[in-house]
Every structure is written in C-alpha cells, then in structure tokens.
Amino acid sequence: MARPMDEIRWQDLEIGAAVSEHGSSSEYKTGTWRSLRPVVDKDQCIRCGVCWLYCPDVAIKQSEDGYFEADLEYCKGCGICARECPVGCISVVIEEF
Amino acid sequence: MAKERKGIEVSLAIAEAVGQADCDLISAYPITPQTHIVEHLSEMVADAHLDAEFVPVESEHSAMSVCCGAAAVGARTFTSTSSQGLALMAEIFFIASAMRLPVVMALANRSLSAPLSIWNDHSDTMMVRDGGWIHVFVENGQEAYDHVFWAFRVAEDPAVRLPVALNIDGFIMTHMIEPVDFEDDELIKRYIPEFRMEKPLHPDNPVSMGCFAMPEIYSEAQMTRERALVDSYATCVKAWEEWAAVTGRQYHPVETYRADDAEYCIVTMGSLGETAMAAVDELREQGEKVGVIKIRLWRPFPFDDLYRAAAGKHTLIVLDRAISFGGPGGPVALELRSALCNSPQAPVVVNYVAGLASRDVTVEDFKAIILGGKAKSAEGDVAGFTFYGLRG
Numbered sequence: 343m344a345r346p347m348d349e350i351r352w353q354d355l356e357i358g359a360a361v362s363e364h365g366s367s368s369e370y371k372t373g374t375w376r377s378l379r380p381v382v383d384k385d386q387c388i389r390c391g392v393c394w395l396y397c398p399d400v401a402i403k404q405s406e407d408g409y410f411e412a413d414l415e416y417c418k419g420c421g422i423c424a425r426e427c428p429v430g431c432i433s434v435v436i437e438e439f
Numbered sequence: 440m441a442k443e444r445k446g447i448e449v450s451l452a453i454a455e456a457v458g459q460a461d462c463d464l465i466s467a468y469p470i471t472p473q474t475h476i477v478e479h480l481s482e483m484v485a486d487a488h489l490d491a492e493f494v495p496v497e498s499e500h501s502a503m504s505v506c507c508g509a510a511a512v513g514a515r516t517f518t519s520t521s522s523q524g525l526a527l528m529a530e531i532f533f534i535a536s537a538m539r540l541p542v543v544m545a546l547a548n549r550s551l552s553a554p555l556s557i558w559n560d561h562s563d564t565m566m567v568r569d570g571g572w573i574h575v576f577v578e579n580g581q582e583a584y585d586h587v588f589w590a591f592r593v594a595e596d597p598a599v600r601l602p603v604a605l606n607i608d609g610f611i612m613t614h615m616i617e618p619v620d621f622e623d624d625e626l627i628k629r630y631i632p633e634f635r636m637e638k639p640l641h642p643d644n645p646v647s648m649g650c651f652a653m654p655e656i657y658s659e660a661q662m663t664r665e666r667a668l669v670d671s672y673a674t675c676v677k678a679w680e681e682w683a684a685v686t687g688r689q690y691h692p693v694e695t696y697r698a699d700d701a702e703y704c705i706v707t708m709g710s711l712g713e714t715a716m717a718a719v720d721e722l723r724e725q726g727e728k729v730g731v732i733k734i735r736l737w738r739p740f741p742f743d744d745l746y747r748a749a750a751g752k753h754t755l756i757v758l759d760r761a762i763s764f765g766g767p768g769g770p771v772a773l774e775l776r777s778a779l780c781n782s783p784q785a786p787v788v789v790n791y792v793a794g795l796a797s798r799d800v801t802v803e804d805f806k807a808i809i810l811g812g813k814a815k816s817a818e819g820d821v822a823g824f825t826f827y828g829l830r831g
Contacts, residue, residue, distance in 0.1 A: 353661035357600060358539035359660040362638060362646040
C-alpha cells in the first residue's frame, strides 16, 4: 500500500517523480470535496449498476446484497449517479460534515 | 566516420554529430534558423546513413512530446528549434525536465516576435531559463560539434538524467561554413556509453510518469528537480575533462581571456565572445587593463567559477542579448548582480543590451561598450541597463 503523501520526503521520490507502486491514488481521499451526498432508496433500486458504470471516480461499490452505494471517502458528490439512475432512486442531499 | 578536418556549415556539422552519436529518434518541425540541422538529419535517415526514427510532426509542441515519449522508453533523442518554435514547445519543455527525460536539443537562438524577426539574439532561450534544463552556450562550429556529444554524455548520465539545451547563435553560427575537426566514430562510441534508462516505460514493469501531484507532494517533486540540476554540475565538468582527455579540446563552465590582471572585464555568452576577445586585444595595446569572461554553462549556474573569475575585478561590463522587460536589466546582468551582491569586494556590474536580432556588435562596438562601462562605473551610473547603439 502506498504511503500517505505527507510522510514522503523529497529524497524518497523516484526519479522524475515517477510512480512504480500501483494504486497510490487510493491514498488520495477526494471525499472531503463533497458538498452534496448521494442517497439510495433501496426500495426503488433495481440493482442495474448504471450508477457504478457512470461514476467518474469509481467511487461506487456493490455490496454483498447486490445494492450499489457510494464510498464516501472518495465520492465528490457530483450527482452523475442520481442523474443517470434509470428509476430515479438516487437523490442528492446537502452534505454536512 | 574517421578523424578528419572538414569545411562544413555548422548546422550540418551538428547533424553529422547527432548521427555519429547514433541517435535513435529525431522529431522536429522546421523553423529558421534551425532548419538545416533537421533537414540534414532527415536526409541521413532517408539515405540509411543513420539508423534512427525521424518523426516529422505538425508542431514543436508535438516534436517535444514525441521526444519525451521516446526518451521515456529509453531512446537516445534529439530535436532542434528556434524562437517561436520554442515558445510553442514551452509547455512540454518544462515537462521534459520534470520527468527527467534526457532529450538533447540544439537551440538555434533567434529573437522572439513581435516584431517578427528571424535573426539572432537570446530572447528565446531566456524565456525558458527557468525550465529546469541544462543550458550550455557555444562560440563557434567546433564547439557546437563537440557539445553535441557532451550534451548526450551529460544528459543520459544516470547521475543526471536531465534534458540539455545546446544554445547556438542562429545564422552567426548555424549558417557559417567553418573548419571543424571531426572525431572518429569509435572515439565517440567510447565517450558516450549506451543509454540505459533506469526505469523505462515498459509493459513488463509498468511505471506511471507525469502523475498528478497534490499540494502535499508538489514541493518535494520540485526539490528533486532543483537538486538534480545543481548536482549535474559535477558531471558537466567531468564530461568536459573526459572530452579533453581524448580530443585535447578543453572546456570550462566559465572561461576567461586576458582576465588575470584585468580590472575591467566584458562578460559575454555565445558567439560574440570571439569579437570581444579581439576588442580586448586592441584595448590592451592602448594600455587598458581589460579582459573577457565568457559564461559557457548557464544552467546549472556556475557560481564558484564566476566568483573565481570575478575576484579582484573592479567592474564587470555585462553584454546581454535579451531584455527582462520592466526588470533591472538583461538576464545575465541580473544573474551576476544577484550572485555577487553579498560577496565581499564584489565588482561593480554595468549592463549593456546589444546585438538584438543580429544587429552587429563589432570590435569597435565592443571597445565603446567596454570603455563606456568603465566610465559609467567611475561615475556611479550603474543601475539598470544601457541600450547600446539605440537611435533616439
């Protein structure tokens, strides 16, 4: 697993700031950007996965029961999932941290 | 090619040198006065005299992008441009050094527009002064030929891994036919080892280059660039020493002429240094204690070499061939004033801007500049700069 950025000294960087350790972007938590939060109404959800497909940040995960939910560590609250949901089961609410 | 002295246009000598360096990829877009360099390289590739990819592109932005991609997979890479082409290339120019890709570029120095000018000064290279590249200036065809090899030798050294801009004065050098001592291919092969990229782009060992950086890491990434460029000084000098050992031609970061006992020195970069030497010879005959200081290595800036050259001098008269508009003078004078301002007994720095867009700076002009600088120093008229030869 990649180290958190704020622990890396300049001497630790690879030449040209290249990254040969994969998955380091997982350390980049974009969830704090969010001002809106998607909320799924499971009664209406048909578990089609369109929200998962459209999420530009790959922040939507499928849980064991087959429903889809945003990972709030990464979800920026863009609302694309709510816009694209064919049954309109996702609403966006004001986020309060 | 065997060791041989040839009368040759300097642009063609540079192209032949790139061929002798066994370059793998050349990508360029034609622009005056650089055109003959890549034109000749395209002929060499087309005629199978050079086993390389020649990638013609639709812009300099693409030329540098192609070079970056090629260097990233471990290819020996060359391009050449001037003026507006460099301006269009600028975005990728900075990226090449940040990603530590050892591209070598012959930068045939030409004025920036507007007004449109195809002639020579240093306004183009000064635009990318802070681009993180190694910058070297040469004075004649032999130096240009020699420094092609030096540039590859330094750029690709595992301790350096930075792009190198070989600054050659447009027309004054690119279009001159000069005697050039060519070295034989075996010597060149020994001087420039095969380029081995530590972690090239390769599907077997994936690596991401040019990644996004958050505020938490951007400063650290910039520090690695700063340190790499400063530390490259040692390899620059070592590569000159190695070249001297095999050819007898020795170069230094800062070079002087009749400067040991001089009180007043004219400071130049590039091809005008030879005219300055002639002017100093004439002034010496008149009893003036004058000399020349020539800056060959512009980045990394050779502070200690400058301090040694400037020690004991009363006044340095800096000839700049570009202007920092609205600033304190030309870029070279600005640099020298900054470098010297805290040293004890620092010489006075007087700044002239001359030779823009190839306006001649003759021996007589140099004499007038040196004596004018001496007078200004005596009067304390040393702030800013003087536009030499300006009408009005």
